[in-house]
Every structure is written in structure tokens, then in C-alpha cells.
Amino acid sequence: MARDAGEPVELTIGDRVVRLSSPDRVYFPERGETKRDLAAYYTAVGDGVVRALRDRPCMLHRFPTGVTGEKVHQKRLPRGAPDWVRTVRVTFPRYNRTADELCVTHPADVVWAVQMSTVEFHPWNSRAADVESPDEWRIDLDPMPQASWTDVRRVAGVVREVLDELGATGFPKTSGGSGLHVYVRIPPDHGFADVRRAAHAFAREVERRCDRVDLSWWRKDRDPSTVFVDYNQNARDHTIACAYSVRGTPDARVSTPVTWDEIDDCEPRDFTIATVPARYAELGDLHAGIDEAVFGIEPLLEWAARDERDGAATPDLPDLDAGAR
Incomplete structure (x- = not known):
């Protein structure tokens, strides 16, 4: 030692x-x-x-x-x-x-x-009770290298608008990096492929409404000033940092739950292990109600079927199961 x-x-x-x-x-x-x-x-x-x-x-x-x-x-x-x-x-x-x-x-x-x-x-x-049936739909707003936090905020506003129209409750949090995550609780009634299809259909709707979104499959093909709505985070064995997870950054940033109204004023660097405990003591867990706000993804699967009929099927993923260490 x-x-x-x-x-x-x-x-x-x-x-x-x-x-x-x-x-x-x-x-x-x-x-x-x-x-x-x-x-x-x-x-x-x-x-x-x-x-x-x-x-x-x-x-x-x-x-x-x-x-x-x-x-x-x-x-x-x-x-x-x-x-x-x-x-x-x-x-x-x-x-x-x-x-x-x-x-x-x-x-x-x-x-x-x-x-x-x-x-x-x-x-x-x-969850452990049925590992093959997701109960969480994850919306990952991933800014490309030249995109700004202002761009992420703009896309987040469209995400909120579409969720509201669907009647779904989204629970946002900073990623702890330069992006934003929104989680939606769903019934564990579908496999990973269907949840990813649903997430892709949602991302396409956001792309239709916001010119700051680019869903090009290959990263090299995306406009570097845009935001990728990463529906692939709903694929099997794809994981992202949870709410309250510290990130491996020198300033100890935290992936922190925020309210929708805070997004326009907050900055990711505001949330670190030095600041979040006092915020948590004051506000409690802003994701505390997520398990009671369950949304069925059937409307999104209908959108996916519509898009597929129009020639916009969800891109296939290669077999990305990784060997466990």
C-alpha cells in the first residue's frame, strides 16, 4: 500500500x-x-x-x-x-x-x-427477474465534436415535446460528460430488439422536428455540429452511467438528475461530488417517481412499422455480445 x-x-x-x-x-x-x-x-x-x-x-x-x-x-x-x-x-x-x-x-x-x-x-x-426484457427506455443525446450544450438543450426541448404528446413521462439527467440522458420506465413486455426499434422511431420523430439532429448510421457521416439521438443504447448489453454515477473525470463530475425547467440554465460542470450531496439533501431524488410513471411502447412500435413501410427500417446491429472478463 x-x-x-x-x-x-x-x-x-x-x-x-x-x-x-x-x-x-x-x-x-x-x-x-x-x-x-x-x-x-x-x-x-x-x-x-x-x-x-x-x-x-x-x-x-x-x-x-x-x-x-x-x-x-x-x-x-x-x-x-x-x-x-x-x-x-x-x-x-x-x-x-x-x-x-x-x-x-x-x-x-x-x-x-x-x-x-x-x-x-x-x-x-x-432487471434480474428477466434480464432479456428491458423495463427502461433510454434516450441518449450525444453531441458530436462541434455541437454545443446549447444544441443539446434545443434537442432536449423537442424530446420533451414529443414525450408530452405521447403521454410519456421522461426523467432527464446530465450524462456527466457533454450530453443528456432521458429515461422512461416501460413495462418489461418486449425484448431488446423491439425496444430499440421503438427508440429509433422516436429518434426519427425528433429528427423530423429539429435540424440539430443527425441519425446517420456511421459516425463519420454525421454533421459534426449536430446531436445524435443514440437509440442503440437500448440494445442488449449496451450500458450507460446511471443516475448519480460519478464519471471518470479529473473534476469528479456526476450524472445528475435535473428537472426539465433546469436544463436551459444548468451546465454539466455544475454537478460534481463536491456539489451534488447538498443538492440531493435539498431536493431529494428527482427520479424518485420513475417506477410509477410507466409508458407502454406500442405507439412507438406503430411508428416503427410505419417508417419501415416507408423504407426507413431500424439499421441492423452486428452481434455485439462481448466476451465477459
Whole structure:
């Protein structure tokens, strides 16, 4: 253990205890936040991050020496987990492999993952009860290199308009990078292919209404000043950072739930592990009502069928099942 990383400490998280080694190791160099600070952050937003992760297979993005060092994409649960940490088994048919991934049910599960050098939490959009049936539709507004946050805001306004017309409730959050995510709870009645078809049909409707959107299949073909509405985030085993996940940036940015009305005034850099705990204490979890706001995707599947008749089928994805590590 590095001499300046501190002696191990024991953290009481509800009814569980997590041993945190090297608590003083600096993970985020811009302000000097440490592994201990990261654990304290996740404890402060515990109910919210557990709500975002509960019962979902979860890939971990680990940074053993801090966010300026090596990044490890971890599908399988790291060795040495306490017996109270749950897992869910997922399959990767292309390689005939399986992985037992972290399945969060308690804030201590998150802090234990921090002990294992996890910074980012990337859950599936399905749950352990039926991994092959998504219950979350994810709208990912991904700005191209020359697009601005103003462009993202403009597209978000159109997203909100279309959702309102559908009668769907979207729950927005910053991505923790330069984009925006909107989550919609759906019944687990369809497979990944249909949810992706529905998401593509929605993206096409947004593209019709907003000239800042480019849905060209290949990234090199997209206008670099536009925003890609990334419907592929609804494909099997595609994951993005959950609500309240810290991102692996030097300033410890957080993927933070926001209200629709905040989007025009906020900036992604406003939300870090230094600022979000006080915001959470004041506002609570802005995604707390997501499980009660369920939207059936049948209207979107009708849009998809219409588009397919017009020659605009959802592009096929190659088999992207990745081998589990």
C-alpha cells in the first residue's frame, strides 16, 4: 500500500460494514478528492443511486490508481465480495460465456464497489427477474465534436415535446460528460430488439422536428455540429452511467438528475461530488417517481412499422455480445 494512501477504515453503511483500504488515495486530481470522498459521496446519495441500480446487472468502470490511470471495464463481480453482495448471471451467446455481474440492492453494495476502485456504475436497462426484457427506455443525446450544450438543450426541448404528446413521462439527467440522458420506465413486455426499434422511431420523430439532429448510421457521416439521438443504447448489453454515477473525470463530475425547467440554465460542470450531496439533501431524488410513471411502447412500435413501410427500417446491429472478463 502506498505510504500516503492512509490506513484502512471501516465505514458503517446502514446495517453493514465496509472496509475501505487506501482511503486517502487521490482519485480526482482537479480538487484532490480521494477514495474516501468518493465513498462519502455515494453514501450521501445512497437512496438515489440504489434506485437507479436496483436489481440490474451492472458493469463497473474501475480506476485502481485514480481517474488519470488505467480504466478497467469489469463485467464479472470482483473477487472477495462479502456474502451479502448479490449477483445476476448474464449470458454472451457469441462467445458461449456467462458473467455474474453486480446486482445492487443496498447502499453498502455501492460502497463495497468503491472499495474495489469503482468510480462509474453502468447498469443494464433490464432487471434480474428477466434480464432479456428491458423495463427502461433510454434516450441518449450525444453531441458530436462541434455541437454545443446549447444544441443539446434545443434537442432536449423537442424530446420533451414529443414525450408530452405521447403521454410519456421522461426523467432527464446530465450524462456527466457533454450530453443528456432521458429515461422512461416501460413495462418489461418486449425484448431488446423491439425496444430499440421503438427508440429509433422516436429518434426519427425528433429528427423530423429539429435540424440539430443527425441519425446517420456511421459516425463519420454525421454533421459534426449536430446531436445524435443514440437509440442503440437500448440494445442488449449496451450500458450507460446511471443516475448519480460519478464519471471518470479529473473534476469528479456526476450524472445528475435535473428537472426539465433546469436544463436551459444548468451546465454539466455544475454537478460534481463536491456539489451534488447538498443538492440531493435539498431536493431529494428527482427520479424518485420513475417506477410509477410507466409508458407502454406500442405507439412507438406503430411508428416503427410505419417508417419501415416507408423504407426507413431500424439499421441492423452486428452481434455485439462481448466476451465477459
